[in-house]
Amino acid sequence: MTPKFHAVKVKEVRQETEDSVSIAFEVPADLQESYHYLSGQYLTLKAEINDEEVRRSYSLCSAPHENEWRVAVKQVENGKFSTFANETLKAGDTLDVMTPAGNFKISPDASTQRSIALFAAGSGITPIISIAKTILTQEPLSDVTIFYGNKTISSIIFREEVEGLKNEYMDRLRLVHILSRENLGTPLLKGRIDVEKANQLFKVFLQDDVPESVYICGPEQMILDVKESMLSNGMDTKAIHLELFTSPDDPKDKPAEKYEGPQIESNVSVILDGDRFDLHLESDGENILDAATKTGADLPYACKGGVCCTCKAKVMEGEARMDVNYALEPDEVAAGYILTCQAHPMSDKLVVSFDD
Numbered sequence: 120m121t122p123k124f125h126a127v128k129v130k131e132v133r134q135e136t137e138d139s140v141s142i143a144f145e146v147p148a149d150l151q152e153s154y155h156y157l158s159g160q161y162l163t164l165k166a167e168i169n170d171e172e173v174r175r176s177y178s179l180c181s182a183p184h185e186n187e188w189r190v191a192v193k194q195v196e197n198g199k200f201s202t203f204a205n206e207t208l209k210a211g212d213t214l215d216v217m218t219p220a221g222n223f224k225i226s227p228d229a230s231t232q233r234s235i236a237l238f239a240a241g242s243g244i245t246p247i248i249s250i251a252k253t254i255l256t257q258e259p260l261s262d263v264t265i266f267y268g269n270k271t272i273s274s275i276i277f278r279e280e281v282e283g284l285k286n287e288y289m290d291r292l293r294l295v296h297i298l299s300r301e302n303l304g305t306p307l308l309k310g311r312i313d314v315e316k317a318n319q320l321f322k323v324f325l326q327d328d329v330p331e332s333v334y335i336c337g338p339e340q341m342i343l344d345v346k347e348s349m350l351s352n353g354m355d356t357k358a359i360h361l362e363l364f365t366s367p368d369d370p371k372d373k374p375a376e377k378y379e380g381p382q383i384e385s386n387v388s389v390i391l392d393g394d395r396f397d398l399h400l401e402s403d404g405e406n407i408l409d410a411a412t413k414t415g416a417d418l419p420y421a422c423k424g425g426v427c428c429t430c431k432a433k434v435m436e437g438e439a440r441m442d443v444n445y446a447l448e449p450d451e452v453a454a455g456y457i458l459t460c461q462a463h464p465m466s467d468k469l470v471v472s473f474d475d
């Protein structure tokens with residue numbers, strides 16, 4: 120189903136730490152089916168901030184069985200949306216909220232017995248705590264280990280909630296805090312989660328019962344380091360799931376590499392909700408999402424950086440290439456899915472559908 124925005128009322132804005140709030144939404148009963156989600160998925164929020172439309176994605180930290188839609192937003196320096204959420208947004212306000220999306224997700228199965236390892240750092244805890252709650256409540260035979268990196272104890276988002284989970288599921292949840300600026304009494308738990316630290320944690324906590332899956336969310340370097348460690352410890356790449364919050368190729372940091380392949384002119388058709396938008400594009404020109412949006416198509420998108428997969432569509436005819444892809448799984452790419460914010464035609468004719 121194509122993700123869609125609806126105006127949804129903010130039920131609560133709760134201060135979680137000095138620089139983060141969580142926001143709960145009052146999803147009306149007639150929309151709740153459309154807002155059904157799996158743990159790990161995110162909502163995209165849209166607001167007018169200083170006369171500019173700003174869209175940002177936030178992972179749901181609630182779990183589906185809680186019948187709640189809650190996200191947490193950490194304030195980043197000079198951040199448009201995160202500052203608005205932390206300083207201005209209040210209960211009773213209305214935001215445009217897109218229906219849930221995302222590939223970083225878990226489907227619980229009550230009859231399964233498995234071990235899941237979850238690595239989070241900072242605000243990366245949001246999808247991780249949702250996954251933990253789902254596994255602990257919906258899979259009575261499975262166990263969970265959470266490795267949670269932060270600077271100090273006071274900066275730990277959802278500290279009480281994760282500690283509460285540990286007390287409730289003492290025999291099935293291991294919670295391992297790692298702090299970079301405070302001591303927890305052992306060198307293993309001090310520092311940043313890098314390759315070496317992840318190797319040490321694997322040896323102590325995971326080696327004897329290698330997890331079926333690992334979910335990692337946090338700063339890019341931490342994600343890459345944990346992945347490298349898990350692979351070098353024998354885990355299969357398919358068992359390792361990553362969620363990035365920012366695009367490593369953010370043009371604000373460095374320009375994306377210039378395309379130097381064949382130059383192809385193409386007639387591109389974009390299909391959304393049965394409507395068709397025709398474009399004439401070049402393989403080294405504007406991306407499909409931007410070009411189609413200019414013709415009036417209200418396509419779903421959020422990050423425009425190849426990270427979130429809100430703009431995912433399927434190639435029905437022809438070929439396309441992507442500048443970057445941090446969101447689609449290899450099997451989705453093989454099945455013809457593209458991120459339209461990163462996609463350009465590679466054949467004379469290209470048909471792309473948001474409806475499949």
Ligand SMILES: Cc1cc2nc3c(=O)[nH]c(=O)nc-3n(C[C@H](O)[C@H](O)[C@H](O)COP(=O)(O)OP(=O)(O)OC[C@H]3O[C@@H](n4cnc5c(N)ncnc54)[C@H](O)[C@@H]3O)c2cc1C
Nearest residue numbers: 175176177178191192193197198199200201242245364427
């Ligand atoms: C799938 C997905 C899920 C996400 N889930 C969450 C979540 O649960 N909680 C959450 O707080 N954020 C989450 N994010 C990040 C969020 O969407 C925004 O990028 C973030 O809140 C910053 O937006 P902003 O408008 O405040 O900053 P902007 O105005 O976009 O950026 C301001 C400056 O901050 C830098 N910056 C942007 N994001 C970050 C960051 N995360 N850390 C450090 N510097 C940054 C930018 O490079 C820029 O220089 C998620 C992102 C994605 C793609």
Ligand code: FES
Nearest residue numbers: 421422423428460
């Ligand atoms: S809008 Fe996020 S990947 Fe395209």
